[in-house]
Amino acid sequence: MIRPEDREVLIGQVAYLVDELHAQQAIIGLVPEPLWASPSPTGEHSLLELYGLLVGLGERSYPGLIAAWSHGNGVESIDELALLDGEPWNVARPEDLITRAVSAREAVVASLEAVEDWAATRTIDGAEMTLADVAFRITQEDAAVLRAIGARLHEADLGTSPVSRLS
Secondary structure, X not given: OOOHHHXXXXXXXXXXXXXXXXXXXXXXXXXXXXXXXXXXXXXXXXXXXXXXXXHHHHHHHHHHHHHHHHOOOOEOXXXXXHHHOOOOHXXXXXXXXXXXXXXXXXXXXXXXXXXXXOOOOEEEOOEEEOHHHHHHHHHHHHHHHHHHHHHHHHHOOOXXXXXXXXX
């Protein structure tokens, strides 16, 4: 049984991505144009692909997980590579990807809020999961993508900070 306050915390954590993406909108103009579509020096995904992954998760993967869970059906997740191959992310505009990711995430949050019984279990990727488990998984997948975005932004020379130090 999941307590109502725990349910609200999990929904809040899933909704956190919206706030994080709004905060990132403030710095996307500082990112050098060549960095958006280029892979990292070690071959990881480009920034556009990482934002595209957030879009794919929010538009295709998470709604399917929640719908399958809500209807009592077992489901297999969409593979990350399939999400990355779903669209030509490297030709998209960063602003458009962030807008799509925010819209998709708001819909995911609304879907989670609409489900009353979070304690039942369903088979997701071959494992029994409650909706709380699904929500926690979403937060962990978000954290991994946000870490990768943070690492890519850290690699970039974004110039001096517009924020001055307090004395």
